Amino acid sequence: MLITGSSLKLIQDTKEALQQAFKMKDLGELKYFLRMEFTRSNVGILMHQRKYALELIFEVGMTAAKPVGTPIDINVKLTSKVYDEHVKKEQVGEDDPLVDQTMCQRLIGKLLYIKRQSGQGLLLSSSSDGLVTTFCDADWASCVLTRKSVTGYMVKVGQSLVSWKTKKQTIVSKSSAEAEYRSLASTVLELVWLLGLLKEVGAEVQLPVHVYSDSKSTIQIAANPVYHE
Known part of the structure; x- marks a missing residue:
């Protein structure tokens, strides 16, 4: 279990409450979690899977x-x-x-x-300007077996990559515009959750958030959803 928060006292109280209810061991600072390794320095935290x-x-x-x-x-x-x-x-x-x-x-x-490339990783910088930047895309009908499209997005806070995903869409999109729009919707859904999480841990975020998509048709649909079936 990974416990985090903006108050050290609250974290310690949570640990004590859990230890009273369950048999558990406090492993201290985060080093290895869900196959991810974390190495700390003054520059930031290096996250890797070596x-x-x-x-x-x-x-x-x-x-x-x-x-x-x-x-x-x-x-x-x-x-x-x-x-x-x-x-x-x-x-x-x-x-x-x-x-x-x-x-x-x-x-x-x-x-x-x-x-x-087993030693490669992601650097989570110790400094940030609080600017959230998001890029999303879709690979239309890329699965040769099902012809389903693939959604891909990445979210950066400052220069640190904090969220990313590549996943096959659940249904077959009839056009590239539809595939891109579904990708954009999934990205915004992730952003809503992520902004709530950042607010809970006391991180300062600049609004509005910038979302970049390379589909002109999708941008038109998002700007005017009334006249589109």
Whole structure:
């Protein structure tokens, strides 16, 4: 459990109340949480996943002794561990060799990238101007199996990236404008929640918040929703 707030006394009172009701241990300052590692310095907090990335690479057999030269071993392990989880959810025949090969190639590419960049992370700066900036986009009909679009957004407070997401939309969008509009709606929904959270912890935020979208049709719909079906 991660406990945070604007009052140290309130945090301590919360810990004591929880310890009276449950058997628990106070681990002190945040260092490792939900596969995320946190390293502190005067500049800010570096958030990374090096430990989890190395565990993932080791699990699929991509050790230093078998880097890139043994794609067959990697294919076998990926097919058995990951293929069922990703492909069967899309209700695709598990005996489809084309889908099998494509999925494995994509996953191998991602794992090779993780292997090379395991030490990369995000810096949460200790200084901020309180300006919230948001970028959102949609990849129309990008899923080759379902033709569903993908929503993507990122939210920055000052120069620090605090929220990001890439997720397949729940329904098939008939146009790129519809896909972009759904992406924009999801982004604003996240912003409403995030601004409430920042207010609770006492963070100063400049209003209004700037949301950037690259779809002209979506901007027109958002500006005048009355004359659009």
